[in-house]
Amino acid sequence: VQLQESGPGLVKPSQTLSLTCTVSGDSITTNYYYWNWIRQPPGKGLEWMGAIAYSGVTYLSPSLKSRTSISRDTSKNQFTISRHYANNTVTLQMNSLEPEDTGVYYCWANGDYWGQGTQVTVSS
DSSP states (O other): OEEEEEOOSEEOTTOOEEEEEEEESSOTTSTTOEEEEEEEOTTSOOEEEEEEETTSOEEEOHHHHTTSOOOSOGGGOSEEEEEETTTTEEEEEEOSOOGGGOEEEEEEETTTEEOOOEEEEEOO
16 A cells, blocks of 8 residues: 655645545555544654544544534534545645644554655745
């Protein structure tokens, strides 16, 4: 299994970030995998953000869940993870970005599969 992250390198505060993890070598719906997003701010350790299972169930870090508004209008959610069958990809979307969201973002799957990481800088 190979993972490849992609997305914009530089975004402005309050903007929306969308990162894509392209999976090859197996299907994202294979009954085994949990597709995770992990980030590392500069000078800090790894932070688990959340995951989406092969079944489609999502798990979010409690510390980041507080940034997610509970609303029927999911477009107001600040932090979502979704998957796309046609492209065999997993997407992380974060709204209302803050400079503290700067860091390297990784896609990881159980079995210890890592992407190479993609740098995200939030700055005006």
